Amino acid sequence: MHTWRTGRIGLTEADRLVAGEPSGPDCRGLGALLNVAKAPASEEELAGERAAVAGFAAAYRGAVPTGVPKRRRRAWIPLSAKGLAVKAAAGVAVLLASGTAVAAETGNLPAGAQEHAHSMFSTLGVPAPDAGGRPTGAGPAGVAGSVRPSTPAIPTPGASGTTPGPKDPAMLALCRAWDAERKDPHGKAMAAEDRRALSAAAGGQSRVPAFCAALLGEPPDNAATTHPVPATATPSHSDNGKGNGGTGGNPDGNNGARPTPSPHR
Amino acid sequence: MFEDDELAASLKMAVAGDEEGFAVLWRSLQPAVLRYLRVVVGDAAEDVASETWLQAARDLRGFDGGVPAFRVWLFRIARHRGIDELRRRGRRREEPTESIEEQAAQSPVRDVAAEVLEEMDTAWALELIATLPQHQAEAVMLRVVAGLDVGSAAEVLGKRAGTVRVATMRGLRRLAADPRVRAWEGAAGTGSAAAVSPAEGM
Known part of the structure; x- marks a missing residue:
């Protein structure tokens, strides 16, 4: 057993080793190992400083809340619970998105519901309808009729936000076809490839309603006049800001074309 | 620092x-x-x-x-x-116990000692620590390398301080018993360390 005294490190000895205090003869190898493990940083380890600082500058600016109170610090949520919440909320968001779109279009969406759906979209990084990489500008803001409450209403450098641009006429046409078909199931059906194209652009069949609602929801002649609301869906917020969705709202992204959900009213 | x-x-x-x-x-x-x-x-x-x-x-x-x-x-x-x-x-870390035993079986202590002399660096040490069961490896890293006290490490890990203290101790024990670490003891060249025997098993 003599040779296995090292296997008998007790709590006290462990604490000593952790503290880097000189270890007994039997722990010399371990002491050396620990010393090497915490050796001063190598150049390689510090090579990324410039990139890190640049990332900080961009991310920090991106996180600047314009009118949001300082209490943005989120509570620590156990990861497992978080994962569940994300999954559940993602499901709800998808459900709400389609419902929301229809309701938004018909104008009978309860105030707040839309915002809620959208805040979930953004918070969870669920791609907003136009986040699929096509140049249709006003998508998500149109869908939800509001910006996400804690999202700054300034362009977010480095985020996936897009500035509103002219609508893609092709997409608009597809959405019109889709809308016509939806309203009149017995009428002219969409061509299969159009349907696929639309689905791809929307980021999935289930997102088409929200996607098209965003495009069609605004009067066509109004397209270029809206506020420069950044399309959010910042992927980085995937586990960020949970618990502040739907509160402290600052919905300033509306142009009156849609119901204006405001938690304050 | x-x-x-x-x-x-x-x-x-x-x-x-x-x-x-x-x-x-x-x-x-x-x-x-x-x-x-x-x-x-x-x-x-x-x-x-x-x-x-x-x-x-x-x-x-x-x-x-x-x-x-x-x-x-x-x-x-x-x-x-x-x-x-x-x-x-979607991949789990390899089962640490096996890996230590495998490696021990593959390399007799003396040869390991020679290897160790060339490879004593941080990356090597981290690799070795990574062979511990994950909670022990994390405890050791947070306590030793990050320099967190028990309470802080426990907060990071979402565990109780006592649990972390024990996990650290077990991790250190396991490392101390690793033939490669023991070989290092010899390689560290402090006379009596030659007594290191290639005994195996826990």
Whole structure:
């Protein structure tokens, strides 16, 4: 057993080793190992400083809340619970998105519901309808009729936000076809490839309603006049800001074309 | 490394958005974050460390604690990002006990000693620590490399302090018994260490 005294490190000895205090003869190898493990940083380890600082500058600016109170610090949520919440909320968001779109279009969406759906979209990084990489500008803001409450209403450098641009006429046409078909199931059906194209652009069949609602929801002649609301869906917020969705709202992204959900009213 | 009160000023600056303040924090803590993540996620450590700092940068504005709290906060982010990465991969770390035994079986102590002389560096040490069961490896890294006290490490790991203390102890025991570490003992060249015997088994 003599040779296995090292296997008998007790709590006290462990604490000593952790503290880097000189270890007994039997722990010399371990002491050396620990010393090497915490050796001063190598150049390689510090090579990324410039990139890190640049990332900080961009991310920090991106996180600047314009009118949001300082209490943005989120509570620590156990990861497992978080994962569940994300999954559940993602499901709800998808459900709400389609419902929301229809309701938004018909104008009978309860105030707040839309915002809620959208805040979930953004918070969870669920791609907003136009986040699929096509140049249709006003998508998500149109869908939800509001910006996400804690999202700054300034362009977010480095985020996936897009500035509103002219609508893609092709997409608009597809959405019109889709809308016509939806309203009149017995009428002219969409061509299969159009349907696929639309689905791809929307980021999935289930997102088409929200996607098209965003495009069609605004009067066509109004397209270029809206506020420069950044399309959010910042992927980085995937586990960020949970618990502040739907509160402290600052919905300033509306142009009156849609119901204006405001938690304050 | 920096002392806490030196860092405190930088932390305050960084919270206010100052890049130099952030740079100081980064220089001070990145090595430990990177090494911790090396043990948790292996080759993805750099990427996950970057994600960690980005998230920290985004959320830093709301941070209102001191340096010790910041360390805990940062390592919690790192840990969560690391776990995300492991999930993404859907791959579990290899079973540590087997791996130690396998390696021990493959390499007689004396040969290992020769190898060790060439390979005594941080990366090697981290690789060895990574062969521990994950909770032990994390405890050892947070306590020894990140320099967190038991309470802070427990906060990061979401465990009780006593649990972390025991996990650290067990991890150290296991490392101390690893033939490669024991060979190092001999290689460290302190006379009596020649007594190291190639006995195996726990």
